[in-house]
Amino acid sequence: MIERHLRLPELRLPHLDLADPAGPDDVRAAATTAREAFSLAQAPVPHMVRLLESYGVIVLALPDVSERVDAFSHWYGQRPFVFLSPAKDDKARSRMDTAHELGHLLMHHDAEPGSQILEREATAFASEFLAPTVVLRDELPARLDFDRLHELKRRWGISLKALVSRAHELGVYRDHTYRRGMSLLAQWGYPEPGDLGPREAPSLLGKAVELLDERQVTAATLATQAALPATLALAVIDAATEHVPELQLAAL
Incomplete structure (x- = not known):
């Protein structure tokens, strides 16, 4: 209805060809290709929602939804829509949810919803898209230093939990360090320390x-x-x- 009167941003999402079946390296490569298409170089994403909107994606905040629903995406005609839940007012989480849905839009064309494999791929895409391994690996502290992790949380706009998980996946933290980090985060509860401010919202x-x-x-x-x-x-x-x-x- 709006496009009858006003020209919205042109849809300019990159086209990705993901291998089937896709391995972890394929998903990371897809995220790297997407970052290049969005001209992000190796810098943090300033605002995930603004990025999607500027490339023609319609983003909406869902009112009164279950806390179990974080986000979902769908194509309506020639426009992709991303729906975000405001139930958990957490900026780091909203950025990860938005990047997760971008992964679905770019990698999983016409896929049936609910697949745990596709969900894991979208989560891996989001992690790499928000904080590329080639930079993050060298920035992560070799020991469980939460002062440094807080700095990285503010720099990349991702949660402490995501950073501890990435450090484990990248081999920076061994199993016992990872378990200790996750145990401390569980003790601190939700929302985790180091609030980044209001969640990203569409406009x-x-x-x-x-x-x-x-x-x-x-x-x-x-x-x-x-x-x-x-x-x-x-x-x-x-x-x-x-x-x-x-x-x-x-x-x-």
Whole structure:
């Protein structure tokens, strides 16, 4: 309905040919190819949601969903959609969820949902996409140094748990160090220490609707054109709008 009035970003997702069956090296190579296509070089991803939106993916925050649902993605016509759950307000987790769904969009075309193999591949893709091995391996501390891990959490925007897991996968931590790290994280509970701030939220459609409203194309008009109930159209728009807290000057 919006694209009748406004040109949204062109869909520019890279095309990846993943081997079948795919091994860990194939998934890592796919993530590396994707990073190159997104012109990320070897730097951290500044904002996963903004990245997807700028390449033509529609991202929505799902209201009132089960905490067991982190995210999912689907193609509607010629546009891919990523749906994120706001149930756990954790920036590191939202970035990983978004990168996970990007992995599905790029690697698993027309795949049946629910496959544990595909879920593991998408998780491995997300880990490599957010923090490439070629850089991260040299940055990880050789011992379980949580001060250093906190620095890496802020640098790469991924959780301490993800960093400890990657250190184990890459052979930096032996089994006993990995188990000790995960045990400490379990004791500290959720959310883990070192909050990164508010989760990443979508804004593309919300900004588009604001622009159209300035041109007297209201949300009600869009709902009518899409043959949607007004309440549903407003819910979709709200799910694609970043809600930034308003600041007020304190009285002197």
